[in-house]
Amino acid sequence: MILIDSDILIWILRGEELYKDRFRRAVEESDAEIYITPIQYIEIISGVRKKEMIETKFFLDSLKMFSIGKDTGELAGEYVRLYKKSHSVQSADALTAAVAKLKDLKLWTNNRKNFPMLEKDELYRTE
Numbered sequence: 001m002i003l004i005d006s007d008i009l010i011w012i013l014r015g016e017e018l019y020k021d022r023f024r025r026a027v028e029e030s031d032a033e034i035y036i037t038p039i040q041y042i043e044i045i046s047g048v049r050k051k052e053m054i055e056t057k058f059f060l061d062s063l064k065m066f067s068i069g070k071d072t073g074e075l076a077g078e079y080v081r082l083y084k085k086s087h088s089v090q091s092a093d094a095l096t097a098a099v100a101k102l103k104d105l106k107l108w109t110n111n112r113k114n115f116p117m118l119e120k121d122e123l124y125r126t127e
Contacts, residue, residue, distance in 0.1 A: 001030055001033040001034075001035065001103070001104065001105045001106070002026050002030045002033065002034050002035065002105060002106050002107075002108050002124050003035045003036065003037070003066075003096065003099060003100045003103075003105040003106070003107050003108065004026075004034060004035070004036055004040065004063070004108045005040065005096060005107060005108060005109035005110075005111065006039075006040045006043040006044060007109060007110050007111055008023075008108050008109060008110065009036070009040060009044055009060075010044070010047075012059075013044070013052075013056060013059060026108065026124065033064070034063050034064065035063060035064045035065065035066055035099075035103075035105060036060065036063045036064075036065055036066075037065060037066050037067075037068060037095065037096060037099050038065070038067070038068060039068070039092045039095050039096050040060075040096070041060055041065070043092065044056060044060060045057070045060075066099050066103055066105075068095055068099065071102060072095060072098045072099055072102060073095070073098075075098035075101065075102060076091065076094035076095040076097070076098040077094070079094040079097055079098060079117045080094045082117070083116050083117060086116070087113065087114070087116045089114065089115075089116065089117075090114075093111075093114040093115060094117075096115075097115050097117050097118055100118065100122060101117070101118070101122070106122060106123060106124035107122060107123050107124060108123070108124035109123070
């Protein structure tokens with residue numbers, strides 16, 4: 001099961017062939033167990049042009065979504081407390097990491113530095 005971060009979604013939505021191919025491979029490798037959270041939804045929708053909205057929502061809605069609850073908030077709060085000063089971890093990334101950790105998902109991101117709380121084996125690699 002894979003959780004896709006916003007930076008990867010942006011490349012896919014822009015039509016970048018490398019990321020589209022990697023996404024197809026991720027779908028196959030995970031038996032279509034591809035997830036986002038409301039964080040990714042917000043980050044993508046907030047930057048979309050009006051003419052791209054329908055297509056973007058269609059793509060996002062094709063992915064599975066994990067909600068953010070109290071347990072996620074507690075763990076994310078701990079991550080911010082531990083890593084805000086040393087790594088500038090923000091709430092959105094802390095919440096994303098907490099979902100990945102609690103739901104045993106591999107996080108697919110190009111922004112490894114934003115997730116010091118995750119080990120290498122908790123990240124999805126496409127190479």
